[in-house]
Amino acid sequence: MTDAEVKTVVQETELPKRLREEVYDAVEEHNASVEEAQDIATAVESRYLATRLDPLDPVGTVSAQSIGEPGTQMTMNTFHYAGVAEIDVTSGLPRLIELVDARKTPDTPVMHVYLDEEHAHDREKAHEVVWNIEATRILALGDVSTNVADMLVSVDLNEETLRERWPTYDSLGEIVDEVAGTIESNLGVETTRPEPTTIEFGPDEPSYRELLQLVEELRDIVFKGIDDVSRVVIRKEEVESGDEEFILHTEGSAFGKALKIDGVDSSRTTCNNIHEIHRNLGIEAAREAIINETRDTLEEQGLDNVNIRHLMLVADIMTNNGEIESIGRHGISGNKDSVLARAAFEVTVNHLLDAAIHGEVDDLDGVTENVIVGKPIKLGTGDVDLRMGGSAPTSADD
């Protein structure tokens, strides 16, 4: 263990925890004396302080530029294939814009569902989870035909598919019961079963229109899985630990529902809808999601050299008040305190008129306001009250 004297010496420096630990390790490894430890700590401290951010640095503008500038190099091509050729995902500049706009639903919602120990390594088991996520509609289960003469819709179910999708049920009859039950409760019709795997039903009163209507409605019924998830792709991928696992990629997302499904590892599962993450996991998770999504978007465009700290700042300001605020007139820029700053951004006239009836007072604290009235802005060198004297100092000591 590091001895107490070394500890006090190191404690006195301004080193962060991570570097302190490294200093302890180094001291131990080199078997340094307290004086030497002091020297090491001082040397490390001086280098650490040199990499610190300067006070009064206008970090906001720098971060905004660091994200905006590479935007000019991104493609407008909307789609790319997420790893595999199977799922299209919005990427490039449109995706970046979507993220800072904080759209309620992304253009192409997707989830990446990780599975727990039990299900992650067995394709069969993984498939069980898939059937609970992917929305199963009637066309996946069998053929639908309309019998106009008898005014009947007849569904011919595929036995194999049924057994595959409801693996927990023992008998086929139960499954067909389940399917028929779903149809009855959704369409409000009585069903009959001329054959074990055939379900028939028709409108109460013979009506050609209603018959077709029923077929249309039948197609929309979700028999199993989550309504919003239209497709699930299973892939074996290497995960962080180095193991290979089955991971589910979904088209469409319903994060809250997916997390509750048996077999889903809710600690690793993600989706690309920041609002869903906010709703289910809270604002800190949403912040993390914004950082990850923006970083992935940039990386995918080959702009992996944008410092992640810039993305953090954007995510932090978007989540600063506990909710996701968009960047633009409906979000941060539209909620500024200053009337002039809001008027100078967008919808000028309305902001001025509203300010008048509310009797608002602009204290001219921000940047835009001060540019407008012609005062130095309170950022960087403008935040320091230091100026060159008009005359030479009269004596040496002042």
Place this chain on the structure above:
Amino acid sequence: MSTGEAPKQIGSLSFGLMDPEEYREMSATKVITADTYDDDGFPIDMGLMDPRLGVIDPGLECKTCGQHSGSCNGHFGHIELAAPVIHVGFQKLIRRLLRGTCRECSRLLLTEDEADEFRDRLDKTRSLGEDLGDVTKAAIRRARKASNCPHCGEKQYDIQHEKPTTYYEVQDVLSAEYSERIAAAMEGRPVGDEEEGEVDREPMGPTDLAEETGIDTSRIQDILSGEFRPTKEDREALEKALDVDLTEEDMNKLMPSDIRDWFEDIPDYDIETLGIDAEKSRPEWIILTVLPVPPVTARPSITLDNGQRSEDDLTHKLVDIIRINQRFMENREAGAPQLIIEDLWELLQYHVTTFMDNEISGTPPARHRSGRPLKTLSQRLKGKEGRFRGSLSGKRVNFSARTVISPDPTLSLNEVGVPDRVASEMTQTMNVNARNLQDARRYVANGPETHPGANYVRRPDGRRLKVTEKNCEELAEKVDPGWEVSRHLIDGDIVIFNRQPSLHRMSIMAHEVVVMPYKTFRLNTVVCPPYNADFDGDEMNMHALQNEEARAEARVLMRVQEQILSPRFGENIIGAIQDHISGMYLLTHDNPRFNETQALDLLRATSVDGLPEPDGTDEDGLEYWTGRSVFSELLPEDLNMEFEGTLGEPVVIEDGQLVEGTIAEDEVGEFGGEIVDTITKVYGNTRSRVFINEVATLAMRSIMHFGISVSIDDESVDSEAEDRIQEAIDNAYERVQELIETYEAGELESLPGRTTDETLEMKIMQTLGRARDSAGDIADERLDEDNPAVVMARSGARASMLNLTQMSACVGQQAVRGERINRGYEDRTLSHYKKDDLSADAHGFVESSYRQGLNPQEFFFHAMGGREGLVDTAVRTSKSGYLQRRLINALSELESQYDGTVRDTSDTVVQFEFGEDGTSTTQVAHDEENPIDVDDIAARVMNAEFTDETERESFLKGDTLQTNLSEHQDTWRTGASSPEVESDD
């Protein structure tokens, strides 16, 4: 500036509405005449150009303040409107107030408890700094639900709003057919829309009715005959007795005067419940009775060449308003019928509306005679060129210059070549004192035309004199300490240099002036990447700084050398580019030998003034130096590095000597060249500037020594290789054909989640992509290592191996929207192909190389691909520009504080530590976790290899890097500033 007045500074701005009385008080004159000038060209009294409203013609005197045009800001006048009109901007507020307050007593239609609740909510939202709109809207919504006023009990009616400025009260009034209805009801018949048997009514005689309602029988007879309209009470009684509805809905138009009366009675307390500041903004003030007339200076008229005056759009609009106003008054006095009065009122409302805003939906915009819509008040404020974004946030400045840029490799990267005529126009103010008196006199004596001259002087009494060719000698003698001399820019002055679009902070940097002949700004080519500049006609802007603080800040913070590291990725953004890289590659790749003359020639433009020990002697016994040791002369002596270089081979630098490896893009290049990056971070910006400058000059010497040129022949391959390329492509064609056949036979297995069509396309694309790659590989084999194009591609100077492939082997598949070309004619791309031809060449595969030339179809497909790229760029610039504007607007107020937090200007903490660890993004590269090598430090401390205490001290405390004030410090101080071109080499 020295008018003796204290500079005005604005502390805060308060917004509110204006009381009509205030308009009258501040008005310089009432405006009653719609005309502007009389026949003699003089402004008409009490007209729109009344001289009391300010003056625009030079020479005239303002009748209000006595000042001349230029110093008089103008004064408001006013128009007394014949009848109140609505302010369009507040149409929604008016609607809300009408709906939320009582039509009788004007109180807010909320009980005391409800009102208190909303007031509390309002206070809470205000203290949280959130939008008040939600609360006030909720309050109105609640108030609207009340059918009777909780204060006076009056029944409330629905308010309908016909945009933009008409309001109706939907009232129940006595139906026109009341007598028929009563009669029907008395007979027990269904009334109005009622169906037979729906209502059960007993027939009732007039006497019974009179008894039940308490109305005279004769009066009931009168009512039945339609001679007498029942009063409200009578009507209600009748309705009750007969169980009949005698009313019908009617839209009662609320005139602005009614609304004004209504609003006047709203108590202050209720107003505040709605979030309106009653002190500053009484609601009746949004119904205008007086219209302020903007000063003439805000709507200047211009005199055209033919002597005709052309009035401003606002003046035109005001003329309209006054005319209608006048007519309104005349008509009313003459007792014109109500219909005509209402029409005129509406017309007046229209003109006042369009005066405020000419883009109201539902209102035809007021037009100029030529048909162009008028630009009225709102249009002046709005948008990019509007008052806010165009005039207030973006300001025009003096002391700026703009011209074409061109390269000059002899300049340091900190410098900018300024044309002498620019330098003589832009000045710096010298405060003359005993020490610079000689210089100052010399500048003045040179006059305004000769280069280091002066344009103006200011005497201690504040009088400014222009220096002319005639008076310069005379003035020069008078110059004494205490004077100010506006002297020309000279070498070593600091100026700000900028290229648009200014996307990041490196787009505006400070340079030191080097005055030069000719007309372009000159810059060192290594500063092209941060500005994103090239020399195909780019122009750049220069700004001369006007006070000492600005110059100091520019020099310390904005100089090019301070911007070598980019805050975006924490590595150098300035470094060797293009030919510099080819040059370094040629110099170090094969490590060629140079004799003394050659070696000295290579280094002649650098600060190295001697050669090191030779690397050896050749067969003839002559000493030689290798390329690597020549390069090593530029490195700091104690530099140690080892990393994987551009070519994937290790680069080793030991004690400032390049031992192994090739110097190319990843070593000294623009975006993150390792050596430049390390030197900047370890040895400081000044050392780095010297290094980059010298690498650039050495590389230029080197590339001139070896020579580099590219011709068509350099891209050609022998016929054997050509055959092999053809074979590779033919193979691919065959495979594509096979794929098509399987597809057509319906045997193609589709990829999961894809249709067979999509699968086929993907597979064909893959096959053809591979074909091009293998063709490229074949060509690559045939191109020599010393082929200039290969040198450029390998070293990372310009172009890539893909470009070479396209030039010498095969251009490859052309794509639109990431797919093969599938558009054009029905079922085919061009009429040269059969319908539904899926083959490679029918869908944009370009088999030829650029050197061979493309056939017409290929050329066409290639142009399609090219067009997509152009469109993409055009769309992208506008989208990303808006994204950047929004980002900057949202983040611009964030600043790091002394306590390490990041806060906005109202002191809200956004981050407790910037980027979670408080490190600077310029100092730490994006991919570095921990830039401090604790182990190495410990090892050095333990080995204690310090020669003396100062070295130890400097190791422990870190070097305090010296701020280099000026590259020309020495020459400049000695007064040796001459117009001659000097370089720092």
